[in-house]
Amino acid sequence: xxxxxxxxxxxxxxxxxxxxxxxxxxxxxxxxxxxxxxxxxxxxxxxxxxxxxxxxxxxxxxxxxxxxxxxxxxxxxxxxxxxxxxxxxxxxxxxxxxxxxxxxxxxxxxxxxxxxxxxxxxx
Numbered sequence: 001x002x003x004x005x006x007x008x009x010x011x012x013x014x015x016x017x018x019x020x021x022x023x024x025x026x027x028x029x030x031x032x033x034x035x036x037x038x039x040x041x042x043x044x045x046x047x048x049x050x051x052x053x054x055x056x057x058x059x060x061x062x063x064x065x066x067x068x069x070x071x072x073x074x075x076x077x078x079x080x081x082x083x084x085x086x087x088x089x090x091x092x093x094x095x096x097x098x099x100x101x102x103x104x105x106x107x108x109x110x111x112x113x114x115x116x117x118x119x120x121x122x123x
Contacts, residue, residue: 002024002097003023003024004024004097004112004113005095007022008020009117011121012119013121013123014087014123015085016121017082017083018082020095020117022078022095023076023077024077024095026112030053030074032099033053033097033101034051034097035050035070035110036070036095037093037094038089038094039091039116043091046061048068048080048093049069051072057101064089068080069081078095080093085119086121089121090119091119092117093116094116095113095114096112097112
């Protein structure tokens with residue numbers, strides 16, 4: 001059974017940083033592309049960042065370029081380093097896994113989802 005468990009969310013002031021982690025219980029983790037999406041109240045779920053199975057390729061939404069960095073390690077964990085946080089980054093952040101890289105910005109292209117972790121950016 002595949003599980004994705006996010007952690008690291010919380011309350012942070014504008015301009016601050018957080019690092020989200022996603023622990024994946026996927027037997028063939030190294031064959032999956034991984035991603036992060038977020039959903040703010042009253043808004044649709046949106047793509048944040050993705051990383052290919054071997055970390056050779058990454059993609060970021062324009063809204064987070066230069067501020068957020070996705071990475072992964074061999075311990076079946078994916079990270080989202082978030083710097084220079086803004087109030088508009090406030091959302092529930094979801095970790096996702098996909099067997100394919102080709103359409104990484106599309107939420108329908110992902111096979112598994114975590115339950116999410118809340119990030120609130122406020123003074």
